[in-house]
Amino acid sequence: MTKNFWTNLVWGVGPIILGLILTTLALVAVGANPLQAYQSMWNGAFGNTAKFGDLILVWVPLLLASVGLLITFTAGLWNIGIEGQIVMGAIFTAWAARAFDFPSIILIPLLFLAGMLGGALWALLAGVLKTYGKVHEIFGGLGLNFIATAVTLYLIIGPWKLPGIASTSGTESFRPAAWLPTLPGLSVGPIEITVALVSLVLVYFALRGTLWGLKLKAIGKNTRSAFWIGVPTTRYMLGAFALCGVFAGMAGTVQAIGVWHRLIPSISGGYGYLGILVVLLSGFQALGVPFVAFFFSAVSKGSVALPLDLNIDSSLGGVLQGIIVLLVVLSQGVRARWQRASAAARVDSTILAAPVTRAAEE
Amino acid sequence: MRLELKNIHKYFGSLHANDDISLTVESGTIYGLLGENGAGKSTLMKVLSGFIHREGGEILLDGKSVEFKSPAEAIRAGVGMLHQDPLDLPPLRVLDNFLLGREDGFLQDRSKALADLKKYSAQFGFDIAPDALVSALTVGERQQLEIMRLLSLGAKILIFDEPTTGISLPQKIKLFETLRLLAKQGMTVIFVTHKLEDAQDLCGKVTVLRLGKVTGEVTRPFTTDQLVKLMFGQSLAASQRETIALGEPVLELRDLCVADFRLRVPNINLQVRAAEVIGLAGIEGSGQRLFLRACAGLDRPAGGELWINGAKINRQAYHRFLDSGIVYLPAGRLEEGLVPGLNLTEHLILAKRSKEFFVNWNLAQTQAQERIKEYSIRGAPESRVEALSGGNQQRALLALLQPNLKLILLEHPTRGLDIESTMWVWRQLLERRRRGTAIVFASADLDEIFEYSDRILVFSGGRVAKALNAKETSVTQLGELIGGKGL
Structure with missing residues (x-):
């Protein structure tokens, strides 16, 4: 093993271990037994086949959102608006599920298409705001997220309210033909798993092997230079938004017809924001995404068991996820700084120290 | 305040931006520093005003050797610089900018500052509203504000880096008037430029830099021709190229x-x-x-x-x-x-x-x-x-x-x-x-x-x-x- 391998390993695994230690300290601080807590989380996620199925049902939408984000991150875009894009996907799906009465075999593909369209349109809006309106995608996306949530609430207590009562608990359940079929004894089914895996593979190869992917990468690394070389940057950025929206919309579809079978106020499940963390933690690489998403799903699902077993709030899962991402990003920053410092030290030892700066031009 | 620079050296990587530069400026004069792009003028002035650090040489103010770690220290010692693009804060108001760099402690004395600003405005005949936004001012007005700010901070040596680049002719006339007035009040004015006419109009003494070195020093009266020779050198030989027929x-x-x-x-x-x-x-x-x-x-x-x-x-x-x-x-x-x-x-x-x-x-x-x-x-x-x-x-x-x-x-x-x-x-x-x-x-x-x-x-x-x-x-x-x- 080379020295390089070990350094990489330390930098990669170190923050995760440190994150576990910090979370353990937090557990001790609130007077809980850390071992019991981790045990409870493990059982919550992997305790039996049914629980594992629930875990996969979390993994699928999270993976779809993360796959979409790989595209926008490659183009250097912070698509915070992905939450709203998931919500819009769910809303379009819900509309189609209420409007059409077809057998499953036709209806379900149609519902996916509706979700893709909803997500894409909402994402395109953020893209147009950025490219033509000069609104940074973080602010535009954040605003659109609030609007998407407001639209959901309006639909739930307004036009799509339960007969007789107005309740924020959600709309009526969709007709069973619109439900995603499940594997026996599980909450998850083959369709959504296939969709998620195919999406991952497609995006992996598209980003890696196509001219389209290369152009997105160039835009993400330096938009001005990419434009100079001849990449139509505006068009490609809009495309990246729309395509991310397509995958986010599919996540919304799965949430609507695979998980809840109706529209509820928090239909996105927060998987958009969580997806951003997943992609950050994967170092923006497609290969890492399914594993990190799996880990996050397990933590999310596992922490649900905490209040029942140990009377600890389930937000502990979020704490663990947040701490690990922060530490990983922090360790990358520290590492870059450390490497720069040692590189500078090497240059210093030669006679010509500082690089030619702009000041030299004056 | 009398300024002496002795054997100043400054490198950027392998580039010798200032190569053994020495010069002396007497107080109450307007001194010109002339040269092409990359001649090392701005670098020299940034060294003098504490923005960058020299690699050799000495700066003397009234005969005393000084060492500046930052522009703030330079100002405290009496050296202030007006940059080519004024280093002010456009989103703030005139009075706020005027207060920048003061060391009044935590609470500002705004009424005193306002009085100061009015005093300087009257002295030089400037007309800037104290509550105007700096972003609404012209470059010329921003220069005026910066002059007043530096004076209020106690600057005795004022450096102007290419001040006539972005301003109109009436503003230029006003600026020159101000510079002459400053010199008459005993200030030391250093005028950095590449414009021959400006140097000729204004400066009593001009030092010309080329490729980081002093190529010469002239005192009034001098001709443009002299300056051009010092600025561009005489090395340019007529080119010998193959002639190619031009097309469409x-x-x-x-x-x-x-x-x-x-x-x-x-x-x-x-x-x-x-x-x-x-x-x-x-x-x-x-x-x-x-x-x-x-x-x-x-x-x-x-x-x-x-x-x-x-x-x-x-x-x-x-x-x-x-x-x-x-x-x-x-x-x-x-x-x-x-x-x-x-x-x-x-x-x-x-x-x-x-x-x-x-x-x-x-x-x-x-x-x-x-x-x-x-x-x-x-x-x-x-x-x-x-x-x-x-x-x-x-x-x-x-x-x-x-x-x-x-x-x-x-x-x-x-x-x-x-x-x-x-x-x-x-x-x-x-x-x-x-x-x-x-x-x-x-x-x-x-x-x-x-x-x-x-x-x-x-x-x-x-x-x-x-x-x-x-x-x-x-x-x-x-x-x-x-x-x-x-x-």
């Missing part, structure tokens, strides 16, 4: 106007013919970059007409310029040309602008290998561009150009390159020219302009002189035009 017009500009928020250059008329080389001379920031970018279709011109290959361009679309064989090579190689993080192969694939969907990586790799050899780039197909040296980055940029171009526009094609790379770049360009490509380039190096241009276009102070025939132009003539004389 490639690019034609009719009353073209280029502009950005601070500069407007109207009425540019020019016809560039195939195989012609045109050099753009002038102090940097006089509009050459705007001109090049407009001709390349990267920026929309502010007015006038642009004709390419005999057809008028109505809708500016960059890809149409690329399709017509017109390309621009920017000076910021890693900022606006190459994509840091991508390797040479990836750049070459992108530059082909092909319509294929899948990338044939093996083929691309082989082609990149060939191109690297052809352009003698020291690097491999998988080398990332940011890891290449400046000269190799420039070679990489040239390698991205397609064959049979109509027109290449270049901004500082050889800046920062060593002699070997410089020669290589020009061999490439001249080879393309032999095959009929027209070349338009901006350079701060007059030797380069004379050596390669058929015609020379001088940019100065928002104007463009009629294109000069390079063979019939003398250094003095060109120097005077660059300095804004005779335009």
Whole structure:
């Protein structure tokens, strides 16, 4: 093993271990037994086949959102608006599920298409705001997220309210033909798993092997230079938004017809924001995404068991996820700084120290 | 306050920006520091005002050696500098800016500051509303504010770096009046400029810098001719080049106007013919970059007409310029040309602008290998561009150009390159020219302009002189035009 391998390993695994230690300290601080807590989380996620199925049902939408984000991150875009894009996907799906009465075999593909369209349109809006309106995608996306949530609430207590009562608990359940079929004894089914895996593979190869992917990468690394070389940057950025929206919309579809079978106020499940963390933690690489998403799903699902077993709030899962991402990003920053410092030290030892700066031009 | 600089040295990497500079300035005088771009004027003044640190030499104020770690320390010792782009805070109000840098403690005495501001305004006849936003002021007014701020902080030596670049004529007259008044009050005024006339109008004594060294010192009375000789040297030999028959017009500009928020250059008329080389001379920031970018279709011109290959361009679309064989090579190689993080192969694939969907990586790799050899780039197909040296980055940029171009526009094609790379770049360009490509380039190096241009276009102070025939132009003539004389 080379020295390089070990350094990489330390930098990669170190923050995760440190994150576990910090979370353990937090557990001790609130007077809980850390071992019991981790045990409870493990059982919550992997305790039996049914629980594992629930875990996969979390993994699928999270993976779809993360796959979409790989595209926008490659183009250097912070698509915070992905939450709203998931919500819009769910809303379009819900509309189609209420409007059409077809057998499953036709209806379900149609519902996916509706979700893709909803997500894409909402994402395109953020893209147009950025490219033509000069609104940074973080602010535009954040605003659109609030609007998407407001639209959901309006639909739930307004036009799509339960007969007789107005309740924020959600709309009526969709007709069973619109439900995603499940594997026996599980909450998850083959369709959504296939969709998620195919999406991952497609995006992996598209980003890696196509001219389209290369152009997105160039835009993400330096938009001005990419434009100079001849990449139509505006068009490609809009495309990246729309395509991310397509995958986010599919996540919304799965949430609507695979998980809840109706529209509820928090239909996105927060998987958009969580997806951003997943992609950050994967170092923006497609290969890492399914594993990190799996880990996050397990933590999310596992922490649900905490209040029942140990009377600890389930937000502990979020704490663990947040701490690990922060530490990983922090360790990358520290590492870059450390490497720069040692590189500078090497240059210093030669006679010509500082690089030619702009000041030299004056 | 009497100022002495003794044997100042400053390096930027391998560049010796200030090479053993010594000078003395008496109080109550206006002292000129004259030189071309890159002569080392601004560097010297930044050393004096504590912005950057020198690598050798001594600064003496009234005979006492001083050492500044920051501009704040310099101000406390009485040295204040007005930068070319005023270093104020445009979103704040005039009075807030005036208060910047004071050390009143936590609570500000705004009423005293207001009184101070009014006192100085009355003294110099400035008229700036204390509650106006700085962003609403003209550059001239911002300079006035900065003068008052520096004086209120106790500056005795005031440095003005190219103060007449962005201001109107009435403001310039007012500024000169103010500078004379400052000198009369016993202040030491250092006036940094590249404009011959300004130096002649204002300064009692002028030191000329060239390539980081003092080339001479003159005291009133002096002539422009003396200054030009000191500024540009006498080394420029007439160029000896093969003559190539010029072809059809490639690019034609009719009353073209280029502009950005601070500069407007109207009425540019020019016809560039195939195989012609045109050099753009002038102090940097006089509009050459705007001109090049407009001709390349990267920026929309502010007015006038642009004709390419005999057809008028109505809708500016960059890809149409690329399709017509017109390309621009920017000076910021890693900022606006190459994509840091991508390797040479990836750049070459992108530059082909092909319509294929899948990338044939093996083929691309082989082609990149060939191109690297052809352009003698020291690097491999998988080398990332940011890891290449400046000269190799420039070679990489040239390698991205397609064959049979109509027109290449270049901004500082050889800046920062060593002699070997410089020669290589020009061999490439001249080879393309032999095959009929027209070349338009901006350079701060007059030797380069004379050596390669058929015609020379001088940019100065928002104007463009009629294109000069390079063979019939003398250094003095060109120097005077660059300095804004005779335009």
